[in-house]
Amino acid sequence: MTDLHWLTVTEAADKIARQEVTATALTQALLDRASKLDPRLNAYITLDGQAAMDAAEDADREAAVGRRRGPLHGVPVGIKDIIDVAGLATTGHSKILQGNIATADAVCVEKLRAAGAIVLGKLSTHEFAIGGPSFDLPWPPARNPWNTDHHPGGSSSGSGSGVAAGLFPMALGTDTGGSVRNPASACGIVGLKPTYGLVSRRGVFPLSFTLDHVGPMTRTVTDNALMLGVLAGHDPLDPGSAPSLPGHYAAALDRGVKGLRVGFVRHFHETDMPAAPEVDAALTHVERTLQMEGAEVRTIRLPTLTEFGAVNRVILQSEAWSIHGPWLRERPGDYGQLARRRLMPGAFFGAGDYVKAQRRRREMIAEVEAALREVDVLMCASSMDPPCRIDRPADVERTYPRQARTPFNVTGHPAIAMLAGLSVEGLPLSVQFVGRYFDEATVFQVARAWERAAGTDKKHPPIV
């Protein structure tokens, strides 16, 4: 039998429903694994073990009488620490918010609980989802379970590290410039940034109103689709929420890619930001695999990564300054240095810079929309390099912006990042698939075809 800590969300939910495994046993196994591994991984900021065990006992009592709250009944989840969980502190991994106890669950947490999920605790992030990895904060940064000397990506660092290490089978992350997909890429798991507005952001500490997304992080594509099905839906109290009905995200999972048109945005990793040879080779392998599975691959051209990145930064930092300005004026020393440096640029933009960025953004959206009329899905790099060492600030600074995730925060299209292979050092390499608005089902379809062909869901880090 599979170790309890490697059960997928789907497997765990099935076994709990059939009473082959209890939620109590699963939760206890994950708490035991956290006591063993988390001192090396730092995935948790707050571990709420007693509340999780109480919730697991409730879930087992309900399962014993045939009651199932929803598709996640009895399955544990970790929550990034910029998302409110009632009764626990939402710190943003920052001294600024230490002791900031949430009075209610964020809508995304409320939905997970309503579907039966058990909250284990709050997870490490880059400070306020922007400043990290940092060693000058009240908690240490999370580390990569494939090699704890390496960066797990960010900003949803604890979510990526913990899912990959088997501390929990699913987690919530947030993504403003790539922060679900970066740790998914670095830790070799599956991370989705849904269509902008598909998942409510109410109860999530904002970084940038027009770029923020909440997304599911899991070890398999099927689990990701399951989790999105729980999270998606209109929230009239979130001004960015889309007036759409949740889709059937798992509907096309096992249809394969025969006849699908895949647009490969090669210039992102070939000329805009030339990728490490191992990443380039992994992307070629994904392309050939999809062709062998029956997809038609075409080359697609979009605006450059440099310009997408600039538009993202001007918008993100302007909006973030409007949130953090008061604290940066009064308490600059309570931020870590990286957050201070990444949040203060907003003070130096003019209104014209912000409006220009938002006007270019609309043009860029039109260009991606035009491309997605020619093909069914886009494929491109996620990270241009394998994860670097966490203790070398120059390497972190060099590799952090070398990515192709921000374009889809700018445009709001759904984008998934996942394992594409392993480097010679045994570190995850990644690929990204991007779909039309609200067509997460096709993104999952292509991602699942690659996962099935390459067996990426069977690969776990060697940490014990």
Added chain:
Amino acid sequence: MDEEAMELLARRAGLDKALAEYRDDVRAAAMQAADVAAKIKAPASPAAEPWPPMRAGRGL
């Protein structure tokens, strides 16, 4: 951006305390802002509107 302009803008934004205690960080932020803003092309048409579109009565 020269030092004088940086200081002027930082003070205008109320960053006096940060200037006194973390001047290098303020300078780095100012340089980053100038660099990144210069990388955005001008929109193709003067009539190009910003995102998100204005939609009266929505999201309130």
